[in-house]
Each structure stands twice: as structure tokens, then as C-alpha cells.
Amino acid sequence: MNVAATASPSYNKGNSYWIECIEAAMNPSLAPYAAHSSLTRGRLHDEPSPSARSEYQRDRDRIIHSSAFRRLEYKTQVFVNHEGDLFRTRLTHSLEVAQIARSIARNLSLNEDLVEAISLAHDLGHTPFGHAGQDALNECMQGHGGFEHNLQSLRVVDVLEERYGGFDGLNLTFETREGILKHCSVENARQLGDVGRRFLEGKQPTLEAQLANLADEIAYNNHDIDDGLRSGFLAEAQLDDIDLYGRYRREVERLWPGIRGRRAIHETVRRMINALIIDLIRASNDRIKDVSPSSLDDVRNAPPLIAFSDEMRAEAAILKDFLFCNLYRHYQVNRMSSKARHTLTRLFDAFAAEPGLLPPDYQSGGGKGNDLYRNIADYIAGMTDRYAMREYRRLFDIEET
Ligand code: MG
Secondary structure, three states, X not given: OOOHXXXXXXXXXXXXXXXXXXXXXXXXXXXXXXXXXXXXXXEOOOXXXXXXXXXXXXXXXXXXXXXXXXXXXXXXXXXXHHHOOOOOEHHHHHHXXXXXXXXXXXXXXXXXXXXXXXXXXXXXXXXXXXXXHHHHHHHHOOOOOOOOHHHHHHHHHHHHOOOOOOOOOOOOEHHHHHHHOOOOOHHHHHHHHHHHHHHHHOOOOOHHHHHHHHHHHHHHHHHHHHHHHHHOOOOHHHHOOOHHHHHHHHHHHHHOOOOOXXXXXXXXXXXXXXXXXXHHHHHHHHHHHHHOOOOHHHHHHOOOOOOOOHHHHHHHHHHHHHHHHHHHOOHHXXXXXXXXXXXXXXXXXXXXXXXXXXXXXXXXXXXXXXXXXXXXXXXXXXXXXXHHHHHHHHHXXXXXX
């Protein structure tokens, strides 16, 4: 994949004294092994330090003000945007991830601003139409570097956003960028410079990055149950045998005999989220105590320290399997996935065959990719669901302009 543009030539450090004061006021109990914004490895381009917020607050604020963040409102999580107003979108999903991650970070004395910045940015690189869209684009990009949404999220914040006079991208701190890059192939890691190095050296990212990753999992497992039941693709009776759900559904029934419908589902799901959060806090605390890191460097050299207990991990895996078989492979979800693949593949093929159909910003010389194919991938990945559908009509419906 074309990752050279996201490599890290140099870093600059901010005014650490001022940042330390702000951070101490906002996070008085920050652990020594948490990410301290005064100790950031800095940004790709020199900038004066922020004057009334920490470095990670500035990252969070830049992400919220970005175009890519606003587009998340119209991008699919599981259900395509027009299928219903109450289903999660990438935007509401990202907000739920940030909420869960902040709660846990506060309990573990980790940096809430950093964990929030990573959570809000973690899905910025997603294509329209959820995983079906990513799979289709990756398929189209075979032979041209492939497409991977984690890497694309990093590309959005490093290269694609255009908001500042002095540089492309949002110029985020190293720690936020490494948190966004959850996974990475060895081949891509080699091209990424600093931010990819941990994948080659087998080291860990900050605890805040580890936490955002698991908060993502807590959020989507639970809201997919909620959305699955709301859509009617899942039935409550199917879930009774899944321990993690059944246990709390029975507790809710004991508390309010005869409770039904949305209220019963919400009372159950909120208990599941709480159980996962409490387990993650306890198990992570135990691991941190065992290793007793005294700095972020110790964290990087230790095994992963943010983790569920073995029992909870096993229960969550059963729930994940259930969702995979019964929701993500439901025939009505399959139909939408098939239409999504068809839509993105036809768009890609049309642009590749006739580059003159692309907006000038994405034609050769105008785009930010190393070749036409990367420009097309950037253009398509940036589309919302409804923009992709409109673009499809504009290209293939003779009456549409
Ligand atoms: Mg996510």
C-alpha cells in the first residue's frame, strides 16, 4: 500500500512546562506509565504548543472539527444509513467507543484526552457501506497496494485532510497516530517509519491505545445486539442461550417481572456493558500490578496489559460468533452487502477505465496518491453511503447529472 506519505521524518516537542500544568489540573491522578502529553514524541510538522489545552486535547479537537469526522454520520456501521434513523452509524459508534474508553481510563488513571482522541479517530478511514465496502475496495486495489481501513484512517489524519496553511493532514501527535494504527502488515510497517516500528519490533503501543481497541469491541458487540433486535434480524429467544446476554436478561426479569420490549433490551444491554467494563478494569489492574511498569517505555516493552479476564474473553468470543453467524451473515444484511460491493466495484472500474470521470482533485497530478489507483481509493473511501449511491446514479443513469 502507498504509505510513504504517512512516514515520520521528524518530530518537534511542545512547551512541556505549560502542558504539564494543564494536564495536572485536568488529570491529577495520571499514572506514571500513562501517556503524559508533556512527554509526547511530538508532531510531524513544527507548531507552537497549544496555550490552554494539552497536546492530546488539541488532537481530539482537531479530529472533531475535521471533514472526515462529520462524514461518519452518514457511513454504515452494520445497517446502511437509509435503513433506519435509530441504527448506529460510524459517528454514534465512535462516540460510544469514546464514552466507554474514557470511563475505563479514569479508573485506571490513564490519559482520558488521548484515549478519547484515538477513539474518535479510529474509524475515520472506513469506506461507505461498512466492511462490505472495505472488502470490495481491497479487492479492487489488489495489485495496487491493497486497501486497509486502519491505514486509511492514518492517511486521513496525516495526508488527506486539508485545513491548515502549513501542512496537509491534522498534524496529530505520535501517540494518537500510533493508536489509530491498530494493525499493520510487516510490509506496510516498514514504509511507515516511526509509527510502524512497533509492529517490526514486537512492542506495544500506549495503554490508551490498547484500551481504545477493546472499548471498540465492547461498543460494537453491545450495540450490534441492540440494533440487531431493533431490526428484527435477531430475536430475543436466540440470545437466551448466550450466557453474557441470558444472565442479565434473567436478572432484569427478576427485578421487573414481565418487562418486555425496548426497555427490557436496554436494561439487559446496559448490564452487559457494565460487566465488560468492570471486568476489563479489574483484569487490567491485576496485569499492571504484576508487571508494575514505572514509565511508558516499560509499557512498550511489556506484554499487552489492557485485557479482559480469561473467563470474560471466552464469553465475549461466544457472543461475537453468535453475531457473526446470525447478524452479519443474515440474508438481508447479505443482500445489502452484495449491493454495496457491486456499487463500489462499478465505481472503481469506471474511474480506472476513464480517469476523466474523476473530479479534478483526484485525477493524476491533483490527487495525493502515488498513482491513479490510490487516488480512486482515496476518493471512494471518503464517500458517505448516500454520496456513493448518488455518484453511482450520476455515472450510470443517463437522466442523472
Ligand atoms: Mg470501530
